[in-house]
Amino acid sequence: MKEFGGKYVRLGEWCLKLFLLNCLWFIFSLVGVFFLGIFPATVALFTVLRKLTMEAEEEVRIFHLFWITYKSEFIRGNMLGYVWSIIGIVLLIDLRVLNQVEKTPLHQALTIALYFLLAFYLFISLYLFPIYVHYNLRFLEYYKYAFVLVIGRPLKSLLLFTSVILVLFLFSRIPGLIPVLGVSFIGFIMMKIASTSLKKLNRSQLEEVESF
Numbered sequence: 001m002k003e004f005g006g007k008y009v010r011l012g013e014w015c016l017k018l019f020l021l022n023c024l025w026f027i028f029s030l031v032g033v034f035f036l037g038i039f040p041a042t043v044a045l046f047t048v049l050r051k052l053t054m055e056a057e058e059e060v061r062i063f064h065l066f067w068i069t070y071k072s073e074f075i076r077g078n079m080l081g082y083v084w085s086i087i088g089i090v091l092l093i094d095l096r097v098l099n100q101v102e103k104t105p106l107h108q109a110l111t112i113a114l115y116f117l118l119a120f121y122l123f124i125s126l127y128l129f130p131i132y133v134h135y136n137l138r139f140l141e142y143y144k145y146a147f148v149l150v151i152g153r154p155l156k157s158l159l160l161f162t163s164v165i166l167v168l169f170l171f172s173r174i175p176g177l178i179p180v181l182g183v184s185f186i187g188f189i190m191m192k193i194a195s196t197s198l199k200k201l202n203r204s205q206l207e208e209v210e211s212f
Helices: 002-031 038-054 062-072 074-099 105-134 139-152 154-173 175-200 203-210
Strands: none
Touching: 002 038, 002 062, 002 175, 038 062, 038 074, 038 105, 038 175, 062 074, 074 105, 074 139, 105 139, 105 154, 105 175, 139 154, 154 175
C-alpha cells in the first residue's frame, strides 16, 4: 500500500512539474510575441526536461533553470528553430508545386522522393531539441547528429514518432489537456525516449558525427 501511495505521489509531482513547464513555455513564448519566443522557450523546456529525466536525483529549480536558459539561448535557439523551419517550408512549397503540375512518371518519382524527405524531416525534428540540450556541438552538427540517430536507430525513431502521434491523438480527443500539459507532455515523451539513445552514444561516435 505504501509503495502504491509513493507512486501516486510521484505521479502527482510529475503532473505538477509538467503543468508548470507548460505555463512557462506559453508565458515565455508570449514574451517573445511567439515569433521570437517560441524556439528559446522550447530550448528552455527541453533543458529542464533533460535535467528531470536524466538527472532525476538532483533537485531542479525549474523556473530558475528555464529563465537562464531562455536568456542565454535566445539568439541561438531562434537560429536553430528558424533554419529548420525554413527548410520545412521549402519542402512543403515544393510539394504544393508538384501537386499542380502535369502528372508524368518523372512527377511521380519526384513526389515519392519529396514525401520521403518530408518523413525524414519529421523524424529529425523529433531529435533536434533533445540533441541540442544534450550536447555542445557546432551549429550544423545538431542537424547531422539528428540525421545519424534517425538512420542508426530506426526502431527507436519509429517508437518516438508513434508515441508523439498517440499523444496528439489523445489531445484531439481531450482538448482540455492542451492548456494543462500540451507542449510539456509531448516534450517529456520526446526527451524520455530520445535520452535512451543519447545515453548509449559514446565520445567516439560523437566524433564520427563531427567529422561527417
